[in-house]
Amino acid sequence: MSLANKPIRKLTAALAALLVAGSAAAFNLESDTPITVNADNARLDDTKGVATYTGDVILTQGATELTADKVILYRDENGLRRIEATGQPAHYRQPARDGQGETDARALNITYSAPESRLTFEREAEIEQNGNLFRGDIIHYDSVDRVVTAEGAAEETNGSGRVEMVIQPRSSQNRQESDGSSQGQ
Template sequence: MSLANKPNRKLIATLAALLFAGSAAAFNLDSNVPITVNADNARLDDGKGIATYTGDVVMTQGETELTADRVVLYRDETGLQRIEASGQPAHYRQAATEGQGKTDAKALNITYSAPESLLTFEKEAVIEQNGNLFRGDIIHYDSVQRVVTAEGAANDNNGSGRVEMVIQPRSRQNTQDPDGSSQGQ
């Protein structure tokens, strides 16, 4: 690794801590709160452990919500292993703790890997919380370690091909109502 990359990793870790401060884990499979899925259509292949939901899919657990055009759940003998969602875009919303507001994310594809507690947002990915923003082609979020890594796309004239981060000043972050909305600025 070159010395030029070290400050970037430290910056990303710092920004992740700001953006996801107080976030809870994604879908909590150890919770007593059930995961509920509503959709226009559903297909369960119990032998393969695959459930496919299509058409205005809404998946919730407590205050965590995933909406998409299509959601596929993969289970094995130990439980839910993976969630794959796609949409135009698919949306992921999660309440944060400690008055940090909600995390609102969107991408054309969202994948949650339960064993790694890893959320991956692919294609036109945007994650926002309290005015802080991550934008990139691919964003990985480790919900246990609270580490975000982002990658830009190849520059194809549809964007800069780079990762964008917007971090609000602490003074703005400290002027939140209990529901996470900002007071007039």
């Protein structure tokens, strides 16, 4: 099949399997669920282990999703090593797991390092989980332990030099009013 003759609208699981030996806890390398990539265009350089996707790129594994304008996948003999995504913004969503809420994140640049199971969000980065919000120029997210660390932008780069975190109080859904009656209805 010639990729040069027509834009790629949907890439099959077979092409994804060529790119990912195994699968990627942001993207779980131990999972049997394949990573699927959909894009307007694709270029695979098998010699270098690099696949480049452009135009409305959607990368999914189960309910985990990464959307961007451009995504580059790097692989080696061990499988998927790195994902680099850029967009206006690029967007990452990881479903709720183990009693923790869905993770919804965006940044102009998102990088996933498979050996570390770590996502790095750069430039206008924002992560929201359970109503908690993390903003900064650079945010590192350990997708296995779900640990977030953030750095502010240097003031010379039009950033405030600070990070912002909004932490919600414990859920009040099951609390009762002081008179003993339930809130709602």
